[in-house]
Amino acid sequence: MTTTAPAERAEPAPPLSVPAALRPWIAEIATVTGGESVAHAPDTATKLIVRVGEDGRRDALVVGPRTRASYHRAGAERLASCVQLHLAPGTARPLLGVAAADLVGRVLPLGELPTRTARQLSYDTADLETDELIDRLTRTLGRLPLPDARGRLLRAAVDALSMRGGRPPAQVKDVARELAVSERQLRNLFAEGVGLSPKHYARIDRVRAVLAQAPTAKWADLAATAGYYDQAHMTSDFRTLMGVPPRSFFTGRLPEARPCQAFDRL
Numbered sequence: 001m002t003t004t005a006p007a008e009r010a011e012p013a014p015p016l017s018v019p020a021a022l023r024p025w026i027a028e029i030a031t032v033t034g035g036e037s038v039a040h041a042p043d044t045a046t047k048l049i050v051r052v053g054e055d056g057r058r059d060a061l062v063v064g065p066r067t068r069a070s071y072h073r074a075g076a077e078r079l080a081s082c083v084q085l086h087l088a089p090g091t092a093r094p095l096l097g098v099a100a101a102d103l104v105g106r107v108l109p110l111g112e113l114p115t116r117t118a119r120q121l122s123y124d125t126a127d128l129e130t131d132e133l134i135d136r137l138t139r140t141l142g143r144l145p146l147p148d149a150r151g152r153l154l155r156a157a158v159d160a161l162s163m164r165g166g167r168p169p170a171q172v173k174d175v176a177r178e179l180a181v182s183e184r185q186l187r188n189l190f191a192e193g194v195g196l197s198p199k200h201y202a203r204i205d206r207v208r209a210v211l212a213q214a215p216t217a218k219w220a221d222l223a224a225t226a227g228y229y230d231q232a233h234m235t236s237d238f239r240t241l242m243g244v245p246p247r248s249f250f251t252g253r254l255p256e257a258r259p260c261q262a263f264d265r266l
Helices: 092-096 116-124 130-141 149-160 172-178 183-193 198-216 219-225 231-242 246-250
Strands: 002-004 026-031 037-040 047-053 058-063 070-074 079-087 107-109 258-260
Touching (some): 026 130, 058 116, 092 116, 116 130, 172 183
Antiparallel strands (some): 026 079
C-alpha cells in the first residue's frame, strides 16, 4: 500500500484483473502513482516491479516485504509509470530461487535472481506495455508446475490470518491446530513462503485494514472489527508499525520525510 500524505491523498488506481492462469503465482496486479509526498505502509507481499522513468529508462525489480512504514518527499527522479505484480504466498522460491525471508527489506534487479524463470521474466519486461506484459507472463508462468501441498497449506494459513470481509484474523495457535501442523512448522512455512512470522504477518495485515477502513469508521468500532482487544491496543500496534498514532497519520502529522527518488515510490 502506497499513499500520498493525507493532505494530498489521491485515489489509487483499482487493481487490474489477474488472468486465471496467473492466479497460482500472482495475487494482485496494480499500477502505482504518487503525489509530492509518499507514505509506504508495511507490506507482507513480495513484488515484481516494472518501472519506467520520465527519461524512458525501464527496469524490472524484486521488492521484498516491508516491515515498517517509511516516508518520503519529492526528489529529482520521477516515475512515468510503475506496475506492481504481487507474488502469491509461497512462490518466491520456485519463481526466484530464494526464500521470501531473504528478500525482506530488500530491492534487487530481477535479472540477478538465480532461476531461469527470473531471467526470462526480466528479459520479457524489457520493452512491453502493461497489457502485453500480462499476456507474456501468462504464457511464461502458465507452463510452470502448480504449487505443491506445502504451498496450498501456506495459502490456507495466510487466508486464516488475514482480514477477510470484516472477519478478524484467527489466532496462530488455532490456525496451526486447524491445519494439523505445529506452531514451529507454521513459522517455518511463513519464513520460507512469506518472509515474516505468522504473528508479524497478522499484525501488518490488521494495520493495513485500519488504513483502508479508518476514513469511514469510528476508532472503537474499527478496533473491534480488526480483532484488537481494545482501541488502545490498536493505537499501540499502529504506532509501532507506522511510526505515528492513527489520529496523527490521518491528520497529516507524519514523521520527518527523507528525499524521495523514483526507487522510493515502489
